[in-house]
Amino acid sequence: MQINLLQKKTALNIGEKEAVELELKDLSFAYKEMNVLKDINLILNEPKLISIIGPNGVGKSTLIHCINKILSPTGGCVLVNGIDNRELSYKNLAKIMGYVPYTTVNTFPISVTDAVLMGRHPHSGRNITDQDLRIVFETLEMLEIDDLAERSLNELSAGQLQKVVLAKGIAQQPRVLLLDEPTSNLDIKHQVNVTKLLKTVSEEKKMMVIMICHDLNIAAKYSDSIIMMHDGEIFAVGSPSEVITPENITSVYGISCKIIDDFGRPHIILGDD
Amino acid sequence: MKIDDKIEAYKKKNNEPKPFIGVAILATILVFILSLSASEINIGFFEAFRIIYDHILGIEPTNYHDMIRDRIIVEQNIPRALGAICAGSVLAIGGAVLQNLIRNPLADPYTLGISSGALFGMVVAIVLGVSIIPFLDQMDGRIVNAFLFALIPTAIIVFLSTFKKVSPTMMILIGIAVMYIFNAFNTIIRYTTDDETISQIYQWTIGSVSGLSWGSIPKLTFALIMIYVSMYLIRNEIDIVAQGDHNAITLGINPNRLRIIALVIVSLATAIIVCYTGTIGFVGLVAPHIARRYFGSKCRLLIPGSAAIGALMVLISDYLIRIIAPNLPVGVVLALVCSPIFIVILVRMKKNVW
Numbered sequence: 001m002q003i004n005l006l007q008k009k010t011a012l013n014i015g016e017k018e019a020v021e022l023e024l025k026d027l028s029f030a031y032k033e034m035n036v037l038k039d040i041n042l043i044l045n046e047p048k049l050i051s052i053i054g055p056n057g058v059g060k061s062t063l064i065h066c067i068n069k070i071l072s073p074t075g076g077c078v079l080v081n082g083i084d085n086r087e088l089s090y091k092n093l094a095k096i097m098g099y100v101p102y103t104t105v106n107t108f109p110i111s112v113t114d115a116v117l118m119g120r121h122p123h124s125g126r127n128i129t130d131q132d133l134r135i136v137f138e139t140l141e142m143l144e145i146d147d148l149a150e151r152s153l154n155e156l157s158a159g160q161l162q163k164v165v166l167a168k169g170i171a172q173q174p175r176v177l178l179l180d181e182p183t184s185n186l187d188i189k190h191q192v193n194v195t196k197l198l199k200t201v202s203e204e205k206k207m208m209v210i211m212i213c214h215d216l217n218i219a220a221k222y223s224d225s226i227i228m229m230h231d232g233e234i235f236a237v238g239s240p241s242e243v244i245t246p247e248n249i250t251s252v253y254g255i256s257c258k259i260i261d262d263f264g265r266p267h268i269i270l271g272d273d
Numbered sequence: 274m275k276i277d278d279k280i281e282a283y284k285k286k287n288n289e290p291k292p293f294i295g296v297a298i299l300a301t302i303l304v305f306i307l308s309l310s311a312s313e314i315n316i317g318f319f320e321a322f323r324i325i326y327d328h329i330l331g332i333e334p335t336n337y338h339d340m341i342r343d344r345i346i347v348e349q350n351i352p353r354a355l356g357a358i359c360a361g362s363v364l365a366i367g368g369a370v371l372q373n374l375i376r377n378p379l380a381d382p383y384t385l386g387i388s389s390g391a392l393f394g395m396v397v398a399i400v401l402g403v404s405i406i407p408f409l410d411q412m413d414g415r416i417v418n419a420f421l422f423a424l425i426p427t428a429i430i431v432f433l434s435t436f437k438k439v440s441p442t443m444m445i446l447i448g449i450a451v452m453y454i455f456n457a458f459n460t461i462i463r464y465t466t467d468d469e470t471i472s473q474i475y476q477w478t479i480g481s482v483s484g485l486s487w488g489s490i491p492k493l494t495f496a497l498i499m500i501y502v503s504m505y506l507i508r509n510e511i512d513i514v515a516q517g518d519h520n521a522i523t524l525g526i527n528p529n530r531l532r533i534i535a536l537v538i539v540s541l542a543t544a545i546i547v548c549y550t551g552t553i554g555f556v557g558l559v560a561p562h563i564a565r566r567y568f569g570s571k572c573r574l575l576i577p578g579s580a581a582i583g584a585l586m587v588l589i590s591d592y593l594i595r596i597i598a599p600n601l602p603v604g605v606v607l608a609l610v611c612s613p614i615f616i617v618i619l620v621r622m623k624k625n626v627w
Contacts, residue, residue, distance in 0.1 A: 070522050094525030105517035107376040108570035118513050122525040133280040
């Protein structure tokens, strides 16, 4: 992790409705000897729901961490509207990019409202306004967890906690929202609801939503496009029906399967061998 | 419930007075008043007020009896109690902030090696007569020495986290290791110096507020105001870092930078306290936990709450010393009286606070 005490950062002003373009340019990342990401080139510039799929340990979380500056790439760069994200301060980046992590730290718990209110920090800082509170309570209602508002984070189930973290990301109102397995702890009903909600958010708020997803059928049913990763590289990018094919699944996951057509969306039936 | 009502309810809940802070502050004032007359010689409770009243009005004591009492109350008891309040609050605020920033309930200026570092810096100044910055008077020289040595654990943590990833738990372990190193150095110095210096150093190693005079109050007050104001200003950022470094980065805060800033300020405030009172353990660790029990872990309430409880703890301990066993160090009584209370609070806790 870098410590920049004095370095000046470039300012980045992106208007409400203006499109954000993310460009990954020869992006590589290595932990010690191990190359996790290898020369990734990708341009994302539409407010859509984008799913990243691929087996465990393939570099999906690392890719997201390079985009939001939690990790600094060992090669190449991530450009946000043409500006290297390392030139942007954390604060500037936080105004346009939100993140919903997979795990949450829970050492000293606070209330659900206060946790979601943190999402407003990049915009309001110390001065919390009524507008910030309104956004927080609207988000809680949207995710159907407004009855938990007064509860403390350590009293919640894993699924409820995941929704709180998601609410924080949405309340941040970024232009790009990155999510690391946002539905992993949810039951099937809430998985579907949350994924639908993310799709609605991306359409209504013109937000680019990029999520790591392990449920291929959910990714296929709701995503606008899918990025399939394999061994630190991008194996395929495109619409669900272009990416989710029996051949791709077999090459990347090493399992056989059948794909059936569900109103234009692929649906996977796992094979026997 | 409509959203407007929820907003109003949230604001109302946030702004409503917290009785427990009031109780802690009232209790501190009460013990402060009680402690005015507490000393080795017998001073009546109301006699103490008369003497202070006379002193304020500038009425010279007419007899030896009153003169001694005037001296004890004005020159010893008042600064001693004020010093106890400052020391307790500073250490408690330091503990509360470090626990949140390092996300470890065991963090405080003592377990991070800051207190031991400050003590070592001061011992170096006393024994070797060496001040790192020349041309300062004796006390300032000691404070600067103490501060610079108190920065060593911070510097090690910062150095390691620049080149390697250091987890919050590792920071505590590094701090404890540094604390042992400094304690070893302190012991070595004590073995190599003469008896008079040893007894001088001993006062500081055990931690005591008994020797405080009016001369120490300005700097102790400065330490309290500095740590309180600066930590209160960055309270939101501390709360966000308490919920994880990734959380902080993606909300626009550099967690390492915030930790460095806080560690430097806590080191300076702790160094000033240590130079006058020596190392007082326990209060920095326990006072924040009692505060969390009643105010939660948000810094807006945690900082004033910890300060009030820390001040009360040290003040009560010192009061008990004065009326029961005048020669005991304050740290011993703190541990004896407050540990059982702390355990009871922990056991009676309904939900897990951490």
